[in-house]
Amino acid sequence: MIRERFLKILQAGERGEGLSSEDLDFLLSAEDQEEDGALFQTAERVRKEKVGNEVHLRGIVEFSNICVQNCLYCGLRRDNRRLRRYRMTPGEILDCTRNAMKIGLKTVVLQSGEDPWFTQDRLSGLIRRIKEETDLAITLSVGERPAEDYRAWKRAGADRYLLKQETASPALFARLRPGRTLRERLDSLRALKELGYEVGSGNMVGLPGQTEKDLVADIQLFKEWDFDMIGIGPFIPHPSTPLAESPAGDLHRSVKILAVTRIVTGNTHLPATTASGVLDPQGRKKALLAGANVIMPDITPGKYREHYDIYPGKTEPQGGMDSLIQLITSLGRVIGRGAGNRRPPS
Ligand code: SAM
Numbered sequence: 001m002i003r004e005r006f007l008k009i010l011q012a013g014e015r016g017e018g019l020s021s022e023d024l025d026f027l028l029s030a031e032d033q034e035e036d037g038a039l040f041q042t043a044e045r046v047r048k049e050k051v052g053n054e055v056h057l058r059g060i061v062e063f064s065n066i067c068v069q070n071c072l073y074c075g076l077r078r079d080n081r082r083l084r085r086y087r088m089t090p091g092e093i094l095d096c097t098r099n100a101m102k103i104g105l106k107t108v109v110l111q112s113g114e115d116p117w118f119t120q121d122r123l124s125g126l127i128r129r130i131k132e133e134t135d136l137a138i139t140l141s142v143g144e145r146p147a148e149d150y151r152a153w154k155r156a157g158a159d160r161y162l163l164k165q166e167t168a169s170p171a172l173f174a175r176l177r178p179g180r181t182l183r184e185r186l187d188s189l190r191a192l193k194e195l196g197y198e199v200g201s202g203n204m205v206g207l208p209g210q211t212e213k214d215l216v217a218d219i220q221l222f223k224e225w226d227f228d229m230i231g232i233g234p235f236i237p238h239p240s241t242p243l244a245e246s247p248a249g250d251l252h253r254s255v256k257i258l259a260v261t262r263i264v265t266g267n268t269h270l271p272a273t274t275a276s277g278v279l280d281p282q283g284r285k286k287a288l289l290a291g292a293n294v295i296m297p298d299i300t301p302g303k304y305r306e307h308y309d310i311y312p313g314k315t316e317p318q319g320g321m322d323s324l325i326q327l328i329t330s331l332g333r334v335i336g337r338g339a340g341n342r343r344p345p346s
């Protein structure tokens with residue numbers, strides 16, 4: 001049964017009215033199939049109105065699994081000695097982007113651990129080459145770096161930057177990313193915005209110690225910062241990390257957070273994350289039916305892909321490009337044709 005208050009909050013959200021923490025908490029704490037259905041349908045109406053039927057494909061190149069950070073949740077963390085480390089050469093990365101263009105992609109995401117070999121100059125040079133040879137939009141996702149690096153890469157031609165807040169709880173953030181603070185992360189996000197990047201953030205759902213209140217704070221931060229893209233996915237424990245014994249996040253919960261985020265943020269880009277597809281083969285479909293409008297196919301060369309082992313199951317193929325296209329069209333959606341910049345608000 002759909003409660004009156006639940007419906008009223010959904011209607012207010014759909015009209016674009018601000019929702020309070022209590023409202024968000026009320027939406028998230030509901031555990032009723034009918035209410036879930038109403039939530040997902042509202043998110044889908046907002047998605048259709050604000051960003052349309054296109055699903056944008058962003059090809060991701062995971063070019064180095066070397067990382068100086070030691071995040072407790074991540075298989076690439078510095079202290080994981082079981083991982084075979086690799087670093088693709090700039091030439092190999094360039095080849096990947098040429099292939100991306102050949103298969104019709106309009107955007108590439110260059111992602112890595114925090115790898116100091118990729119200095120400001122090396123990455124600038126690579127970005128320039130990619131821009132000379134392709135018409136791809138370039139998203140970087142290489143972690144926290146000095147603002148001068150962000151500036152140089154923007155000048156070289158980078159268009160977007162992906163740096164998830166991970167969690168809006170300062171205490172949880174500091175515990176999970178030793179030596180780093182949420183404030184520094186937000187400083188980086190601010191610098192990126194000021195430099196004119198389209199900026200992506202996001203979180204993990206079900207982190208050990210994360211509360212309902214923390215998740216509400218995540219959604220509020222998404223809204224307040226008006227990010228251009230927001231990646232929401234479940235936490236998945238990796239056996240070679242200190243969180244090996246922690247339970248995985250709940251996919252259904254993660255999809256609900258995605259749906260609420262669509263309602264409160266309107267026209268932002270929301271990927272159906274890879275992590276969603278790892279916990280449930282239908283995970284990405286569920287996300288696409290709850291407000292998501294982006295998929296990020298992995299285009300890292302096969303010989304490296306298996307070593308970009310952030311969490312278990314990540315490196316297993318979730319179907320190639322054909323099955324993605326089939327999934328998208330089976331839902332009555334179309335593949336995004338342009339670079340997929342954020343639409344101006346309607
Ligand atoms: N090093 C960069 C950074 O941390 O921003 C980019 C690469 S990092 C592997 C990309 C994302 O992986 C992180 O933002 C985090 O949300 C996600 N991630 C890491 N470990 C995870 C886990 N165990 N479960 C789910 N997502 C995870």
Ligand code: SF4
Nearest residue numbers: 067069071074077113
């Ligand atoms: Fe490194 Fe990013 Fe993994 Fe943290 S999440 S260990 S910064 S790759």
